[in-house]
Amino acid sequence: MKPVKMLTDPAAMELLGDETRRRIIYLLRARELTISQMAEELRMTPQAIYHHIKKLVPAEMVEVAREERVDNFIETYYRATAEVFSLSWGTSGKNQAQAEQRMRDTLLSLDKLAIRVRVEEDKVAQIIKTQGKIETFGNKEDLEEKVSKLDGVDFIGKQELASVAFMISLTDKQFQEWLELQKELRKLLRGLLTATTGPERQKSSARKS
Amino acid sequence: MKPVKMLTDPAAMELLGDETRRRIIYLLRARELTISQMAEELRMTPQAIYHHIKKLVPAEMVEVAREERVDNFIETYYRATAEVFSLSWGTSGKNQAQAEQRMRDTLLSLDKLAIRVRVEEDKVAQIIKTQGKIETFGNKEDLEEKVSKLDGVDFIGKQELASVAFMISLTDKQFQEWLELQKELRKLLRGLLTATTGPERQKSSARKS
Incomplete structure (x- = not known):
């Protein structure tokens, strides 16, 4: 996890406008967690968490930290990519x-x-x-x-x-x-x-x- | 919890230099937690967490969210004071x-x-x-x-x-x-x-x- 990461995609700003997504990011700055652990922490369904994670990963705010084999299952642990996101419009004209x-x-x-x-x-x-x-x-x-x-x-x-x-x-x-x-x-x-x-x-x- | 809080005491910067204290703050941005819940989350002793909380509260980074009576005990839930701390030297000359x-x-x-x-x-x-x-x-x-x-x-x-x-x-x-x-x-x-x-x-x- 980096100390600071600059995000220049306005889509990232859109994602951070949502309180639940920010709470997921805060949790993943404190600890590496699986989807079901996050669901338990935030009292939401794993499906709802999965839906958010699927958006946060391509936006480079969340990443896979490690995978653990438990019996026949692979458990994926996620973490935040940085402790601070610095938001900028950038100069790419993207979005x-x-x-x-x-x-x-x-x-x-x-x-x-x-x-x-x-x-x-x-x-x-x-x-x-x-x-x-x-x-x-x-x-x-x-x-x-x-x-x-x-x-x-x-x-x-x-x-x-x-x-x-x-x-x-x-x-x-x-x-x-x-x-x-x-x-x-x-x-x-x-x-x-x-x-x-x-x-x-x-x-x-x-x-x- | 406010979106942004400006901290102008250099002591606050000193406190945020410590990784464990930052992890406590991230947890308390995601959820309101008791000392023993934080201890469980971060796999530390309640004593160690208490020691950090005792410093974070007077620095205005953490506050009491609510108190709940469980049987004869009062359980104190903490939360972060803001989602973002903006650090500044300020102009007070303090510390x-x-x-x-x-x-x-x-x-x-x-x-x-x-x-x-x-x-x-x-x-x-x-x-x-x-x-x-x-x-x-x-x-x-x-x-x-x-x-x-x-x-x-x-x-x-x-x-x-x-x-x-x-x-x-x-x-x-x-x-x-x-x-x-x-x-x-x-x-x-x-x-x-x-x-x-x-x-x-x-x-x-x-x-x-």
Whole structure:
């Protein structure tokens, strides 16, 4: 089980929206379990668990840990592929329609925070693209992979290390590009605000110190 | 159980460095359990589990879910406080020595990635301060709290919403400040690089598209 795994398929985000599937993943981070053991833990039928596992394995969130022969049966034990999933739109354009639907829903939900936006279709695609570029900037994935294999660094230390190593490894040119992407993302988002309302102002800009 | 909880005490990071404690937390995200149930799940003694729970409760990672009376005994069921812990140095300066020790270790670990740095004591404190400011910028914590309470938005949707709402809510002045903090952090980190080596160059700046 890796400390962190980046998932860039919007289908994975869809799967994690379901509470039962998340509970299965939490169990499989704590222990390797068979389908019938998971069923007992979560008080569900093995059929229901099997149905979820069949979706989680191809999405690379769950994997077969080992198989044990018990009399004439083969018992399959599953485990989670990582302790943390880091979700990103990526830049592959894979399942674009699904990614756009999710972003559209997110933008519409801003209303619940009293932030009024007008969702423009062409902007949605651009926002996803820019966010994906930021999240996968500078071979971040390779760096996380390298860090995850290190010995003598604990689970939290690895996450801190990946973040510090990312920042320190960027060349001046890359860092400038990264800043530009952040500016582009904010500009795209701000462009959706409806002129009459604007975002809710923060009551105070004071921070704890 | 909240979707996301920000932890700003370096002691919490220390606790999460331990694998057994993380496994306890994963179990308590899947189900509410008593100490003896956890002991059975993880094949440990109830005493060992109790020892960990006694540390996880004051750190606000685990809480009492409910108490049940069974004959003359009160059975206490525990649960995790959140499905995701987001770790941050914060800006409180709480447990500063511990935070500095962790950051020092992280900087020294850069060596394992062939990034050579000279760890300067006064810079370590500045790096923690700047990182803490970035992570808690613009009342991010309040925003996450508000988002976590929304109905009709799924677990992943809430995380996406918090990130989009953060970016769109910043005033121009705040966004400029946020960019300056990112520049400051990178400058501090780059200042630690030893002149003779420099960071490992990335083999290719090409991104998947």
